[in-house]
Amino acid sequence: MKKFLNTPESLLDESLRGFALAHADIVQLHSQPNFISRLTPSRKGKVALISGGGSGHEPLHSGFVGFGMLDAACPGQVFTSPTPDQMLAAAQAVETGGGVLFIVKNYAGDVMNFEIAAEMLDCANASVLIDDDVSLPKNHVNGRRGVAGTLIVEKILGAAAENGADLASCKAIGEQLIQNTASMGVALSSCTVPALGVPTFQLADDEMEMGVGIHGEHGRQTLPLATATAIVEQLASAIDAELQPQAGQSVLLHVNGFGATPNMELYMIYQLAAHYWQQRGVIIARSLVGNYTTSLDMAGCSITLSLMDEHLLSLWDAPVHTAALRWGC
Amino acid sequence: MKKFLNTPESLLDESLRGFALAHADIVQLHSQPNFISRLTPSRKGKVALISGGGSGHEPLHSGFVGFGMLDAACPGQVFTSPTPDQMLAAAQAVETGGGVLFIVKNYAGDVMNFEIAAEMLDCANASVLIDDDVSLPKNHVNGRRGVAGTLIVEKILGAAAENGADLASCKAIGEQLIQNTASMGVALSSCTVPALGVPTFQLADDEMEMGVGIHGEHGRQTLPLATATAIVEQLASAIDAELQPQAGQSVLLHVNGFGATPNMELYMIYQLAAHYWQQRGVIIARSLVGNYTTSLDMAGCSITLSLMDEHLLSLWDAPVHTAALRWGC
Numbered sequence: 013m014k015k016f017l018n019t020p021e022s023l024l025d026e027s028l029r030g031f032a033l034a035h036a037d038i039v040q041l042h043s044q045p046n047f048i049s050r051l052t053p054s055r056k057g058k059v060a061l062i063s064g065g066g067s068g069h070e071p072l073h074s075g076f077v078g079f080g081m082l083d084a085a086c087p088g089q090v091f092t093s094p095t096p097d098q099m100l101a102a103a104q105a106v107e108t109g110g111g112v113l114f115i116v117k118n119y120a121g122d123v124m125n126f127e128i129a130a131e132m133l134d135c136a137n138a139s140v141l142i143d144d145d146v147s148l149p150k151n152h153v154n155g156r157r158g159v160a161g162t163l164i165v166e167k168i169l170g171a172a173a174e175n176g177a178d179l180a181s182c183k184a185i186g187e188q189l190i191q192n193t194a195s196m197g198v199a200l201s202s203c204t205v206p207a208l209g210v211p212t213f214q215l216a217d218d219e220m221e222m223g224v225g226i227h228g229e230h231g232r233q234t235l236p237l238a239t240a241t242a243i244v245e246q247l248a249s250a251i252d253a254e255l256q257p258q259a260g261q262s263v264l265l266h267v268n269g270f271g272a273t274p275n276m277e278l279y280m281i282y283q284l285a286a287h288y289w290q291q292r293g294v295i296i297a298r299s300l301v302g303n304y305t306t307s308l309d310m311a312g313c314s315i316t317l318s319l320m321d322e323h324l325l326s327l328w329d330a331p332v333h334t335a336a337l338r339w340g341c
Numbered sequence: 342m343k344k345f346l347n348t349p350e351s352l353l354d355e356s357l358r359g360f361a362l363a364h365a366d367i368v369q370l371h372s373q374p375n376f377i378s379r380l381t382p383s384r385k386g387k388v389a390l391i392s393g394g395g396s397g398h399e400p401l402h403s404g405f406v407g408f409g410m411l412d413a414a415c416p417g418q419v420f421t422s423p424t425p426d427q428m429l430a431a432a433q434a435v436e437t438g439g440g441v442l443f444i445v446k447n448y449a450g451d452v453m454n455f456e457i458a459a460e461m462l463d464c465a466n467a468s469v470l471i472d473d474d475v476s477l478p479k480n481h482v483n484g485r486r487g488v489a490g491t492l493i494v495e496k497i498l499g500a501a502a503e504n505g506a507d508l509a510s511c512k513a514i515g516e517q518l519i520q521n522t523a524s525m526g527v528a529l530s531s532c533t534v535p536a537l538g539v540p541t542f543q544l545a546d547d548e549m550e551m552g553v554g555i556h557g558e559h560g561r562q563t564l565p566l567a568t569a570t571a572i573v574e575q576l577a578s579a580i581d582a583e584l585q586p587q588a589g590q591s592v593l594l595h596v597n598g599f600g601a602t603p604n605m606e607l608y609m610i611y612q613l614a615a616h617y618w619q620q621r622g623v624i625i626a627r628s629l630v631g632n633y634t635t636s637l638d639m640a641g642c643s644i645t646l647s648l649m650d651e652h653l654l655s656l657w658d659a660p661v662h663t664a665a666l667r668w669g670c
Contacts, residue, residue, distance in 0.1 A: 014529035014546065014640060016569045016606040026569075027605045030612030034628040070604035090605075200343035217343065240345045240355075272601035274637050275399035276356045276419075277345040283359030299363040303632070308603050311343060311638065338667055 015309075020207040024067055024089060031074055035335045038078045045095065047102040048074045049084040059173040059182050060084070060106045062099060063115040063166060065122050066091040068205070068308045069226060072162060075336030081170035082115075082334075090205055090308070091227045093121030099129035103137070111136030111179040115166055115186070117158025118143040138179055140165060140186035144195045144316065146254045147223025147231045157225050160268040160305040160316045161193040164328075167337065171330035185327075189318065194254040196247045197231070197314030199224040199270065203307045222246060226270070226307045240277075244284040247315045252289075257319055259293025264300070264328060266316040271306035273313055278302065285315050298328055304336065344638075349536040353396055353418060360403055364664045367407045374424065376431040377403045378413040388502040388511050389413070389435045391428060392444040392495060394451055395420040397534070397637045398555060401491060404665030410499035411444075411663075419534055419637070420556045422450030428458035432466070440465030440508040444495055444515070446487025447472040467508055469494060469515035473524045473645065475583045476552025476560045486554050489597040489634040489645045490522040493657075496666065500659035514656075518647065523583040525576045526560070526643030528553040528599065532636045551575060555599070555636045569606075573613040576644045581618075586648055588622025593629070593657060595645040600635035602642055607631065614644050627657055633665065 017023060024046075032041035032048065039048050047064075054060065063073040064086030073085035084102035088094035103112045116126045116139050123141070130137050144161030169186050177185065199221040202211035212228035215221060220238070223231025238246075257263055267282040269275075282301045289296060297320055305314070320328070331340030346352060353375075361370035361377065368377050376393075383389065392402040393415030402414035413431035417423035432441045445455045445468050452470070459466050473490030498515050506514065528550040531540035541557035544550060549567070552560025567575075586592055596611040598604075611630045618625060626649055634643070649657070660669030 014544075014549075014566070016529070016572065016602065016610055016642070018569050018609075023605065023609060026609040026612050028608075030608035030610070030615070030630070033615055033625075034608065034611050034630045067605060068603070070608075075604075200345070215343075220343075237343070240347050243345065271603050272638055272640070273345065274397070274600050274635060275404075275632075276352060276396060276637070279357075279359035279363065279399075280347075280352060280355040281345055281359070282363050283355050286359070286362055296362075301359070301363045303604075306603060308605070309601055309640065311601070313345070 015206055017206060023206055024087065028087065038333065038335055042101065042105065045098040045101050047084050047086045047098050048077050049102065049106050050078055054083055054106065054108055056108045057110045058108060059110040059177065059179050060103065060108065060112045061115060061169055061173055062102050062106065062112060064088065064094045064099060065117050066093060069306055071336030072305045076163065076166050076334050078334035079341065080174055080330055080332035081166055081337065090207065093119065093125050096125045096128040096132065099126055100132050103133055107135050113169065113179060113182050114139035115162065116141055117162055118155050119157065120154065136179055138183045140183055140190065142190055144190060144193045145225065146194045146250050147196050159195045159197060159226050160266060160314050161190060161195050163304050164193060164264060164266065164316065164318050165189055167332060168324060168327045170332065171327035174330065189324065192255065192319040193316065194251040195314050195316040196250050197224050197312060198222050198243055198247060199310055199312035201272065201311040203228050203310035224312060226305060228307060228310060240280060241284055244281055244288060248285055248288040251315060251317050255317060255319055257294045260295065262295045262297035262320045262325065263289065264298040264318040264320050265296050266300045268305050268314045268316065269303035270310040270312040271303055272309050272311040278313055281313055297325060344535055346535060352535055353416065357416065367662065367664055371430065371434065374427040374430050376413050376415045376427050377406050378431065378435050379407055383412055383435065383437055385437045386439045387437060388439040388506065388508050389432065389437065389441045390444060390498055390502055391431050391441060393417065393423045393428060394446050395422060398635055400665035401634045405492065405495050405663050407663035408670065409503055409659055409661035410495055410666065419536065422448065422454050425454045425457040425461065428455055429461050432462055436464050442498065442508060442511050443468040444498065445470055446491055447484050448486065449483065465508055467512045469512055469519065471519055473519060473522045474554065475523045475579050476525045488524045488526060488555050489595060489643050490519060490524050492633050493522060493593060493595065493645065493647050494518055496661060497653060497656045499661065500656035503659065518653065521584065521648040522645065523580045524643050524645040525579050526553050526641060527551050527572055527576060528639055528641035530601065530640040532557050532639035553641060555634060557636060557639060569609055570613055573610060573617060577614055577617040580644060580646050584646060584648055586623045589624065591624045591626035591649045591654065592618065593627040593647040593649050594625050595629040597634050597643045597645065598632035599639040599641040600632055601638050601640040607642055610642055626654060
């Protein structure tokens with residue numbers, strides 16, 4: 013294993029302290045239990061948006077705490093759910109009378125722990141479940157996984173909450189958005205969890221893992237490595253079959269890197285994906301390309317498409333000031 | 342080699358088209374010869390800032406084209422200097438009467454080709470040479486390499502030019518800044534150039550390359566892999582010996598990833614580096630952490646320190662609107 017490390021046990025704390033120090037103008041770090049919250053409290057009565065999950069997906073979620081996006085993020089150990097006391101402490105710190113909305117990726121541990129926290133909360137609360145990964149069938153026994161579509165929900169709900177949407181409205185916007193969002197990823201290499209020290213899975217030099225999850229879970233199948241155009245065709249056609257965007261439909265196209273894939277390759281993938289939908293008359297109204305929902309040091313990428321309308325576009329464009337997304341302020 | 346690729350020959354063009362499409366609100370792509378320029382022309386009489394170099398270091402330089410930073414960037418093939426016709430065409434497209442300042446990393450091909458372009462230009466022009474890599478001695482036969490300090494020069498000169506500094510002033514600010522900027526990097530793995538298909542160098546599982554360049558050039562020495570704290574101590578002490586910041590000195594601390602190192606590790610490195618200088622009474626006035634000057638898929642990072650004064654801090658803080666750096670607008 014080649015990593016910068018003192019000990020696997022100290023990595024998360026050292027990293028969180030670095031993150032909070034580097035972005036001391038935006039966030040603050042709370043310890044025992046760990047959570048990251050906005051430095052400047054939100055306006056009274058705004059719905060408080062809280063997300064979280066296992067670490068190793070940075071900048072998701074801590075990098076999205078700040079004006080126009082999350083109020084707090086709860087980082088678990090690497091690829092391990094945060095615990096209910098983290099969510100509870102975060103909620104108590106950032107709730108200002110508008111209730112709490114939990115944004116939860118669909119993994120058993122995350123779902124269970126956010127549910128426990130919700131039961132313990134003594135303020136109005138609700139949750140939005142993120143399950144945008146179309147590599148698994150809709151009726152999969154655990155449901156579909158939450159992957160890079162999470163960022164889009166966090167950005168758009170962040171803007172809605174800043175604009176004064178109440179708890180029920182935020183939940184409704186989030187649930188409608190995630191139904192209109194689909195993602196699929198492909199890995200060229202495994203990631204290596206620091207505490208394990210060996211790759212999570214093995215791929216031969218001429219193989220790729222199609223439909224991989226963001227923890228290196230297996231996807232649809234291990235396939236021979238194909239050209240970039242053929243890979244994009246597979247990812248995009250699975251997404252297209254799910255969402256069935258019509259000609260004239262506006263979309264947000266997000267190409268996400270898993271951590272070890274260079275920008276050069278990501279922008280090439282973006283170009284091929286944009287071409288796929290433009291050929292079908294779909295309007296690429298907004299784009300985002302980069303490493304946003306990562307899987308430690310995994311090489312690979314995912315494509316996410318969200319169907320957009322004028323309201324959603326205006327929420328996407330609204331000002332945001334976080335460590336990893338920043339525009340309009 | 343595991344890369345997303347159609348052919349090595351088509352990668353750069355496919356990637357540039359994707360970049361220009363994804364950021365069509367900021368840049369435009371020109372072909373034959375290739376360069377990226379701002380979508381919105383700069384104000385008349387502003388010094389035109391142009392940089393460039395081999396591709397594979399993205400977001401450097403194309404990701405820094407836009408308001409408050411570069412006017413144009415000239416991408417060469419992977420790790421290969423752009424040609425003088427690219428710089429000449431870029432200069433002719435973006436010069437508005439204030440002259441042209443070339444920002445050139447110190448590599449023989451880049452230096453030669455920018456010099457040829459400068460000789461062919463029929464407007465006022467000057468250049469700033471970036472040689473911030475302290476892993477090589479000051480009297481090295483080729484001089485020191487230009488690495489992650491480039492971004493800092495591009496940002497600060499971008500702001501100076503927007504504020505109305507003339508060509509001579511921009512050159513003077515740049516040269517003073519680079520004398521007060523030092524960087525050093527370490528690699529945990531090699532990168533793989535797409536057209537070659539094999540790693541540039543080999544490192545055993547328990548080795549690291551200390552003082553590596555951004556093309557995978559060898560540095561000071563191949564060493565046994567050490568703890569993160571020991572690695573930071575080595576990088577920081579080389580930088581500290583060069584710049585000798587005094588207690589009370591304000592600095593900009595930049596931790597740069599080479600492409601395949603996760604944010605978690607970069608923020609840990611940042612925390613250790615900040616601690617190194619804070620212990621010495623140095624004031625970390627500004628910070629930047631992330632993959633900005635990459636080396637394709639190389640795992641590793643560099644630390645850059647710039648001594649700052651109030652004027653430089655105000656230029657760093659000035660609005661910037663590019664694909665990869667954006668604040669204040």
